[in-house]
Amino acid sequence: MGLEKEADYWNAVVQMNDTQKSRFSKQVVSSLFNTLDRKRIAIYGFAFKAHTGDTRESPAIDICKYLLGENATVAIYDPKVSEEQIHLDLPGSSKRIVFCTDPYEAASNAHAVLIITEWPEFGSLDWERIYKSMTQPAHLFDGRNVIDHQALKAIGFAVKCIGRTF
Numbered sequence: 001m002g003l004e005k006e007a008d009y010w011n012a013v014v015q016m017n018d019t020q021k022s023r024f025s026k027q028v029v030s031s032l033f034n035t036l037d038r039k040r041i042a043i044y045g046f047a048f049k050a051h052t053g054d055t056r057e058s059p060a061i062d063i064c065k066y067l068l069g070e071n072a073t074v075a076i077y078d079p080k081v082s083e084e085q086i087h088l089d090l091p092g093s094s095k096r097i098v099f100c101t102d103p104y105e106a107a108s109n110a111h112a113v114l115i116i117t118e119w120p121e122f123g124s125l126d127w128e129r130i131y132k133s134m135t136q137p138a139h140l141f142d143g144r145n146v147i148d149h150q151a152l153k154a155i156g157f158a159v160k161c162i163g164r165t166f
Contacts, residue, residue: 010024020162021059024114024143025066027160031139032111036072040135042106045117046078046086049084053080059143060116061089068093077106079119104130112139119148131155 026154031034041144047057055061064074068090076086083099090097100106103122106115107130115122131138140152142161149159 021062022066024059024141025063026160028067028112028114028139028141031141031158031160036067036070038071038073039111040073040075040109041067042103042110042113043074043076043101044078044103044106044113044115045119045120046081046089048119050117050119051080053078053082053085053158055081055085055089058089058117062112063116063143064090064097065093068096072096073098075106075108075110076102077101077103078117079121096156097151104133108133109135110138111135112141114141114143115146116143120146123147127152127157128155131157 028041032039043060044065046055046064047062048054048056060076064076067074075094077100078086082117084098088096088098098106103125111134113130113134127147136156138157140157140159142149142159143160149161152159
């Protein structure tokens with residue numbers, strides 16, 4: 001058919017996306033002293049993209065599976081994704097999945113917050129309140145580069161993000 005180059009290109013894109021999810025997940029483990037055992041990780045955003053409850057191909061699924069495989073408890077907040085859908089996407093791990101109805105509940109006693117979906121509301125959260133409710137040192141991993149990292153560092157967060165260094 002003559003579409004070999006296009007197929008190779010799209011396969012490379014998929015492989016690069018998988019590599020990014022793996023690198024992001026491993027960075028969380030590394031930053032939290034190489035263990036997630038008995039640690040709570042807040043997940044901000046489970047949908048594939050903001051303004052939808054669609055989880056098909058969401059990076060949150062693979063990231064959460066990795067974190068659960070490292071014995072973390074994941075506290076998931078997404079304004080549109082149902083608890084039922086989260087359990088369908090993460091079967092067999094229900095004892096270590098906490099469905100949260102607001103981002104402050106998810107962050108309470110968490111060791112880290114991971115921003116996985118670019119919901120606009122994440123930019124206007126009370127980050128000082130979140131920081132104070134977390135286990136210290138508080139880590140924030142911004143997978144979408146949607147918040148003011150310098151302001152979060154000034155609060156006290158250890159900030160990591162995709163595509164930027166601090």
